[in-house]
Amino acid sequence: MIDPVFLDTPLYRCEALEPGLGCAVSIKLETANPVRSFKGRGTELVASLLAGNGSRAAVCASAGNLGQALAWSGRGRGLDVTVVASRHATVAKLDRIRALGARLELVDGDHELARERAADIARHDGIRLVEDSLDIETCEGAATIGLELVDAAPSFDAVLIALGGGAMATGVGHVVKALAPDVEVICVQPLGAPAMTHSWRRRRVVTTDSADTIADGVAGRCPIPAVLDDLLLVADDAVLVKEESIIAGMRMLLDHAGLVVEPSAALGVAAILEDRDRFAGRHVVSIVCGSNVDVDAYHRWVGAAAI
Amino acid sequence: MIDPVFLDTPLYRCEALEPGLGCAVSIKLETANPVRSFKGRGTELVASLLAGNGSRAAVCASAGNLGQALAWSGRGRGLDVTVVASRHATVAKLDRIRALGARLELVDGDHELARERAADIARHDGIRLVEDSLDIETCEGAATIGLELVDAAPSFDAVLIALGGGAMATGVGHVVKALAPDVEVICVQPLGAPAMTHSWRRRRVVTTDSADTIADGVAGRCPIPAVLDDLLLVADDAVLVKEESIIAGMRMLLDHAGLVVEPSAALGVAAILEDRDRFAGRHVVSIVCGSNVDVDAYHRWVGAAAI
Incomplete structure (x- = not known):
């Protein structure tokens, strides 16, 4: 039922990123389609x-x-x-x-x-x-990313998934834990929009009064209880990253991988940057989930490091 | 024999480019792999x-x-x-x-x-x-792009191919003219490195004393006779574009498609920009053949338009 233009997306080792990250990194690229995201x-x-x-x-x-x-x-x-x-x-x-x-x-x-x-x-x-993340189709759609990862990746140790409402995390996480249970499923959220991560850690819904992050795609405040229940079943960890790490991740993906990504899509690289020891020597897949940016904002974010 | 990481690359309509180009545009993206080009x-x-x-x-x-x-x-x-x-x-x-x-x-x-x-x-x-373009494997490799285009594209009227030594143009061109003869095969080269285009037009090898273009990937001066013979069989046209059009093409691909491309990969869009009437209302495939850029140079090229 899914147009093939959204399926079988590129999955490849990105060695140019690796000296800066200290681990083997593969990119699952969800931006080369008519809507520039996995949605x-x-x-x-x-x-x-x-x-x-x-x-x-x-x-x-x-x-x-x-x-x-x-x-x-x-x-x-x-x-x-x-x-x-x-x-x-x-x-x-x-x-x-x-x-x-x-x-x-x-x-x-x-x-x-x-x-x-x-x-x-x-x-x-x-x-x-x-309803994104609550409606099963939105999770099943994202789950096809997981199927492609498990089918194609020679072997990887962890998958880093941007965490917002939870569709991608629960969809991909469910498939990965079912078919490759040794792979660590790590959700990544901005410190400025931590509601679902706090909820996962406390095993109950925690809302926040505000969200403050450039990662607009994951800036929710009110996790959906049923989605949290699913996330508790499939996520091995949920981590929070700083805004400056997200920007550093965007810059690295531009400078070393030639990829324009929106902030949410840099959360995985940000997580590695903030905890290199955890990933050292491992093979990590990061899902680059979207590239829809306002061009001026993008240049502001990535410009300083590059010039 | 070809690692699947290089095959079945994304092919998709890029509607955000279309108001600026006046035609339907599909991108065949050859940059999402470990070496960031089709090679x-x-x-x-x-x-x-x-x-x-x-x-x-x-x-x-x-x-x-x-x-x-x-x-x-x-x-x-x-x-x-x-x-x-x-x-x-x-x-x-x-x-x-x-x-x-x-x-x-x-x-x-x-x-x-x-x-x-x-x-x-x-x-x-x-x-x-x-020897790139002379050795048949280099052309056959590029020809697999043509097979994927013919297999997957619903219908398109023309394909724009960066022309350097000629491997991509002859490889893709051969397949397209054999399997979809109505599709126009248009090669695009920089005005600053026009040797193969001049050779194609005069039907004999023409060399140049120098090459002056930012499109380093296609900056040859001495066409190979056997490659020209092949190109004469499969190319419907060969056009030359200005440096400023190449830069404008790079900017459009960044601003409207979220794609970082090297200058050679913007030749197709440059050709449309220079001759909108020719492509008006048609469906054109442009092969985005590489994204290996020096980051500083890239920012210089694309920066002015974006900020």
Whole structure:
């Protein structure tokens, strides 16, 4: 049900990164597709099922990547897609959502307010609410990354997964723990948006009053209880990283791998930078999950080190 | 014989580029692999055959990408690889050649002098000279890009191929003209390094006294007669583009596609920018053939537009 354009993404050793990181690093690259993130895997499932049962519309809240992906998947199947996003979301993401033909509604607040508004629209219009990380298709879509990792990687010791709502962590984590149980599943979240990591550590939902990180794709405050339950089953660890490490990770990926990544996609490299001893001599896979950045902000982040 | 890490590379519509280019554009991305260019496809064939017949060593001249790829392919098969390059070659490419364990010899001159020196070494040491574009494996490797294009692309009207020595143009061109003869095969070369294009137009080898372009990967001066013969059979056109168009193409690929590309890989977009009418409304595939750049130079090229 998933368009092949989102599947069998590149997975390759990136030796040029390794002197700086002190371990073997492979990249699973989820950015070379029409929406520049892994989210298409899940929205293809959602949209296929909706089209199959005769649905005509869907709505989601999004920091930008899910919205783009749902817009893309819905357009190809004749679905009217509405995306609710924060007015402060990454402009490039909002522009692409509009360009893909979705209706975009902005809220004066953060992602959690967008989630509330999307739920209101779904109730009012009687249409499907696509809830990232809660809806099983969004996790199953991400799980196909795990299948590809387990199939293709010769052998790796750990996989680093950006942790936001939890779709990628639970989807990939479930597959990896089922098929390659010795591989350590490590979730990485920004210190500035630590709600799910705190929840995982305390084994109960912990919310935060605010989120403050450049990693817009993972900047939630209110973990979903059912997703936390899943995460507790599959994650071996959840770690928090500083903003400066995220930026350093973005720079390293640009300078040594030639990859433009959005902040969320640099969380894995940031985690290695903050704890080299933990990874020394091991083979680590980092999922580069998205590359949707505002160009000016990107240049500000990566510029200083490069010039 | 080709490691799968080089095959089945991403091919996807890049709609964010399209308003600026006035046509439908698909990207065939050859940069998400251990050597960040398409050259591994060919060197895998070379190294497999050499290892199969008991050879222990090989030498090539390279602007940097072939050398990296041969170093990578040779390392995995126990071959001693020597790469001869210009002292003025892209530093990042030379660094990677060394890091991959090849012996690197620099010459005080351009790529044509490196070719002469590599031939001398091959004769003296009695080892295989890998001649890019002349040796059939280098063309057959590139031809696998063509097979993937013809297999996967729903329908496209033209393919834009960077033209240097001619391996990619003849390899891809041969497959495309054989299996999808209606697709226009357009080779693109910098105005500052036009030898092969002039040769194609006059149907005889034309050399130039100098090459002056940032597109180091295609900066040859002395076309190989046998390669020109092949190119005359498969290319529908060969066009020359300005340096400023190459830079504009690099910026567009960064700003709208999130792709870091080396100058040679922006030749296709440059060709569209210089002749929008020709491509208006058509579906064009551009092969993004490499991403090995010196970071400082790259920032200089793309910086002005972005900030």
